[in-house]
Amino acid sequence: MASSFSFESLNNAQRQAVASLDGPVMILAGAGTGKTRTVTCRIAHMLEKRIPPDQILAVTFTNKAANEMRERIGGMVSKKAASEMTVCTFHSLCVRLLRGGIDKLGYKKNFSICSHSDQVGIMKQLLVRKGGTDEKVKPETVLGAISNCKNKGQDPANLEDDYFASLAVAYQNELRAQNAVDFDDLLLFAEQILREHADVREVFRQRFTRVTVDEFQDTNALQMQLLQQLVGPPYHVCVVGDDDQSIYGWRGAEVANILEFERFFDNPTIIRLEENYRSTHAVLHTANSLIKHNAGRREKVLRSTRRGGDNVRLVAMPGDDEEAEFIAEEILAGRSAVGRTWEDFAVLFRTNGQSRKLELALRERKIPYRMVGAQSFYDRREVRDVLAYAQLLAAPDADVPLLRILNAPNRGIGQSTAVLATDWSREHHESVWQALCDPNFTATLGAKTRGAIESFVALIAGAKNRIDLAGENPADVLHGLVTEIEYREWIERGCKTENEKQQRGEGIQMVIDSLRAHVAKGKKLQTFLDDSALASDREDDDLEKKQGATLITLHASKGLEFPFVFLVGLEEGFLPHSRSIVEGTKDEERRLLYVGITRAQDQLTMTYCTKRVKWGQETGCQPSSFIGELDDEYLDHTTYDDILGAEASPDDLDSFFGNLKGMLDGI
DNA sequence: GACTAACGTTTTTTT
DNA sequence: AACGTTAGTC
Numbered sequence: 001m002a003s004s005f006s007f008e009s010l011n012n013a014q015r016q017a018v019a020s021l022d023g024p025v026m027i028l029a030g031a032g033t034g035k036t037r038t039v040t041c042r043i044a045h046m047l048e049k050r051i052p053p054d055q056i057l058a059v060t061f062t063n064k065a066a067n068e069m070r071e072r073i074g075g076m077v078s079k080k081a082a083s084e085m086t087v088c089t090f091h092s093l094c095v096r097l098l099r100g101g102i103d104k105l106g107y108k109k110n111f112s113i114c115s116h117s118d119q120v121g122i123m124k125q126l127l128v129r130k131g132g133t134d135e136k137v138k139p140e141t142v143l144g145a146i147s148n149c150k151n152k153g154q155d156p157a158n159l160e161d162d163y164f165a166s167l168a169v170a171y172q173n174e175l176r177a178q179n180a181v182d183f184d185d186l187l188l189f190a191e192q193i194l195r196e197h198a199d200v201r202e203v204f205r206q207r208f209t210r211v212t213v214d215e216f217q218d219t220n221a222l223q224m225q226l227l228q229q230l231v232g233p234p235y236h237v238c239v240v241g242d243d244d245q246s247i248y249g250w251r252g253a254e255v256a257n258i259l260e261f262e263r264f265f266d267n268p269t270i271i272r273l274e275e276n277y278r279s280t281h282a283v284l285h286t287a288n289s290l291i292k293h294n295a296g297r298r299e300k301v302l303r304s305t306r307r308g309g310d311n312v313r314l315v316a317m318p319g320d321d322e323e324a325e326f327i328a329e330e331i332l333a334g335r336s337a338v339g340r341t342w343e344d345f346a347v348l349f350r351t352n353g354q355s356r357k358l359e360l361a362l363r364e365r366k367i368p369y370r371m372v373g374a375q376s377f378y379d380r381r382e383v384r385d386v387l388a389y390a391q392l393l394a395a396p397d398a399d400v401p402l403l404r405i406l407n408a409p410n411r412g413i414g415q416s417t418a419v420l421a422t423d424w425s426r427e428h429h430e431s432v433w434q435a436l437c438d439p440n441f442t443a444t445l446g447a448k449t450r451g452a453i454e455s456f457v458a459l460i461a462g463a464k465n466r467i468d469l470a471g472e473n474p475a476d477v478l479h480g481l482v483t484e485i486e487y488r489e490w491i492e493r494g495c496k497t498e499n500e501k502q503q504r505g506e507g508i509q510m511v512i513d514s515l516r517a518h519v520a521k522g523k524k525l526q527t528f529l530d531d532s533a534l535a536s537d538r539e540d541d542d543l544e545k546k547q548g549a550t551l552i553t554l555h556a557s558k559g560l561e562f563p564f565v566f567l568v569g570l571e572e573g574f575l576p577h578s579r580s581i582v583e584g585t586k587d588e589e590r591r592l593l594y595v596g597i598t599r600a601q602d603q604l605t606m607t608y609c610t611k612r613v614k615w616g617q618e619t620g621c622q623p624s625s626f627i628g629e630l631d632d633e634y635l636d637h638t639t640y641d642d643i644l645g646a647e648a649s650p651d652d653l654d655s656f657f658g659n660l661k662g663m664l665d666g667i
Numbered sequence: 668g669a670c671t672a673a674c675g676t677t678t679t680t681t682t
Numbered sequence: 683a684a685c686g687t688t689a690g691t692c
Contacts, residue, residue: 062681091682116682183682218681250679351678356683414668534682555679577678592679615677616683 005041005076010034017271018042021049021210024265025238026258030302031245031287031598032278032561039212039240040072043085046210047077053084057208057230060089061215063535069214086208090223091183091534094190098181099530101193101200107179110395110526113533114175114182117384118400119143125422126170142167150184151220151252153191178399178431187222194229205232216241220252224264235265243298244291247555247592249585259296276302276598278561280309282634283604287597289631294587302598312597313605314570314627316639320354320612324361326640327566330605331549332365334564342368346550346562348596350575353614354568355551368548372556382491382507387532390478390515393464394525397431409490412452417445433460459485467525474525475516482508554596565600567593570608571621593626 007015014034017027018041029035039058046056058073060066066087074082086093095113103109114122123139146168149156156168175181181189194201211231213219216239219227231237243258261268276284281304288301317323331345347358355371362369385408388401396402403422407413424444425435435441436457442450463481466472482488488508492501518528550562554575569575576589597604608623 089682113682186682247679248681251681353677353683410668416668553679574678579678588679613683 005044010038010041011275013271013273013275014038014041017273018045020269020271021046021051022234022236024235024261024268026216026261026268026270027238027240027273028258028270028298028300029240029242029273030276030300031242031595032276033273033302034275034277035240035273036069036072038273039214039238040069040076042238043073043212044076047081051210053077053081054086055207055209056085056212057093057210058085058087058212058214059093060087060213061218063089063092065089065214066092089534090219090226091186092530094186094226095530095534097190097193097200097204098186099526101197102181102189104193104197104200105189107176107181107189110179112178112180112391112395112398112401113186113530114180114400115384115533116183118180119182121400121403122174123167123171126167126174130167130170137163142171146171147184148252150188151222153188153222153225177426177429178397179395180398180400184222187226191222191226191229194226201229201232204230209236211237213237213239214241217243217246217255217258218248218253219257221254221257222252224254224257228264231265237265242300244294244300244591245558245595247558247588247595249588258298272298272300274300274302276304277306278601279304279598280306280600280602282309282311283597283600285634286312286604286630287594290590290597290626290629291594293629294590310603311634311636313636313638314630315605315607315643316623316637317607317609318611318640320357320569320609322640323568323607323609324357326607326643327358327568327605328361328365328367330566331362331367331564335367340563342548343550344563345566346552346557346560346564346599347566347568348552348554348557348599349568350554350577350592352553354574357613358551358568362549362551369551370546370548372550372552380504380507382487382504383511385487385491386478386482386508386511387529389481390474390511390525391529392433392460393467393474393478393481394529396433396460396464399425399432402432406456409485409487411456411485412448413456417449417453420445473516473519474528475512475519478515479512482512554592557599558595561599561601563600563602565596565604567596567604567606569612570606570624570627571612572624573621574612575624575626590626590629593624 007018010018011034014037017025017038021042027035027038029038043056043058047053058066058069060069066089070082070087073085073087098111099109102111120139120143123143127137127139127142142164145159145161145164146156149159149168156172157165159165159168175185194204208230211227213227218241227237239258239261241258243255246253246255246258249255257264261270279287284302284304291297315326317326327347331342334340334345335342349355349358359369359371385405388404391398391401392405399422403418406418407415421432421435421441424438424441425432428435428438430438436453442453445453459481463477466477466480467474488505491504491508514532515525515528518531519525550560552560554567570593573581575593576586580586580589597606608627609621611618612621613619
């Protein structure tokens with residue numbers, strides 16, 4: 001089949017990338033240089049060269065990226081070929097591997113995957129149980145240390161701090177007892193199996209002879225180790241990324257994977273995509289002038305294909321109120337131009353806390369806006385509860401989901417009983433579910449509690465049998481179960497508003513519908529649970545599905561582009577963030593600003609304030625030290641007053657009298 | 668076991 | 683300022 005791309009439509013560097021199919025290849029793809037297009041063309045080219053599609057593996061970091069890539073490839077090659085390729089995240093690849101071979105590590109193949117909140121729950125318990133030290137340690141701190149350790153490919157039992165190390169050991173034992181793994185374990189265990197079992201390794205290396213890794217700057221040390229196990233001679237591996245856009249170092253990403261790629265894969269072909277199709281020359285020049293202040297990078301100089309354009313503006317603001325007002329007014333005015341939509345405008349900020357005043361200013365002017373990444377679907381209580389019930393139907397021995405819904409809705413099995421059951425299960429080296437089923441245990445309880453437990457056990461066991469023995473549709477069973485226990489009525493009782501009630505109801509329904517859809521596609525309950533555990537949870541939150549101007553953190557903005565970008569809060573302590581200065585990661589903050597600047601297609605406005613309300617307290621601000629690093633050739637330094645002009649607008653008078661009144665009131 | 672009051676915390680976020 | 687957590691009360 002002839003693929004639907006032509007070499008003529010690519011620039012020289014892109015063409016070289018597409019043509020270089022053999023051996024290790026590293027594509028350094030600067031912002032806006034047609035990375036995805038190049039990668040998908042390269043894969044289409046593989047098919048042209050008669051490489052069997054089922055040997056092609058493309059690994060991404062997020063589900064969203066995987067879906068996008070699958071779609072882009074699907075538009076370029078035959079349906080059949082596209083369906084035979086594997087395009088997935090690191091984690092889902094590892095789940096597939098482990099579902100087949102985790103028994104080599106002593107786990108059962110029906111292991112469950114702990115979510116973040118599951119992890120916190122387990123660690124909280126351990127801290128209570130092992131809380132020998134009086135110092136207050138947060139579960140997140142310990143889990144963070146464990147995660148960092150695993151992401152480096154090390155055993156958390158060797159953590160420096162003895163207390164942390166003992167907690168790590170207890171945590172791992174707890175997971176093992178529950179036949180559960182956390183997100184990091186998926187990678188860790190998969191790597192271990194590939195490393196220790198040559199037969200499995202060979203199967204995988206023959207299965208996938210062509211491996212592509214996207215967003216390579218976001219990979220951590222463990223993922224690199226995994227990749228090395230996955231790819232054997234003759235190392236047909238292609239990594240794509242941009243070290244200048246590496247902004248996830250704080251969660252383990254290793255820029256070294258790009259910077260020292262030669263150390264991991266010998267003699268790679270290195271291709272630089274430097275032709276930028278997104279931004280004006282002014283924007284790109286400003287971005288380049290900033291990023292060159294970073295030491296130790298793979299040097300790239302992005303060239304714009306778009307000459308001219310408006311200068312970048314840097315506006316000094318009196319305070320964050322004025323900043324928000326200014327931006328809202330600018331959006332309002334900009335949008336009135338012919339052909340402009342609200343979606344053309346984006347406001348980028350360092351921390352979520354900075355969005356509040358912006359939201360208020362937009363709302364006042366009835367400007368529709370969309371916020372990215374507020375509350376995630378899978379963190380919603382009703383969603384987690386219903387999923388917990390679904391988990392029990394697959395594997396009741398999983399303690400975390402069991403304890404979660406043991407008394408939700410209230411059925412007379414309270415905290416004290418839960419503790420007794422947990423203790424008993426630990427003493428007898430069994431799961432909590434087994435304890436609840438054990439007459440010897442229930443005999444130790446009062447008659448009322450015993451009755452409650454017996455009906456709970458009957459409820460879950462009955463539902464499970466309807467799936468396992470009677471072969472009923474799991475979605476029907478789950479729906480029946482949730483209805484029977486009047487879960488919805490229970491959760492609605494706790495709602496304060498009608499809106500909340502409706503949202504919770506929808507959440508319940510969405511889980512059941514989603515399960516039904518999975519079953520309809522022929523997938524098993526277990527697969528549904530895996531997908532849910534690994535879901536990027538923002539499907540619902542998809543930018544495209546919402547309308548309005550975009551309010552977004554710099555981190556979340558990576559990969560996006562907007563005609564008009566406002567970048568707020570260029571103040572020392574915010575950007576670079578004060579914590580980065582303490583931790584010596586100012587380079588990453590510089591990259592963060594670089595990412596922000598390169599989001600702009602046509603026009604970029606950056607602002608900084610003299611004062612800002614922080615944690616309910618007004619604090620003075622200094623301009624960011626990054627401002628001095630920006631080249632002035634295409635950069636206009638202005639102030640709020642300059643732009644408003646000499647004539648006092650009614651707004652100004654209002655605020656003038658407002659201030660005056662405030663001063664008088666203070667006397 | 669549910670409710671209230673005081674308290675502490677507050678970068679970024681995916682799997 | 684606003685949120686979640688925890689301790690204390692009924």
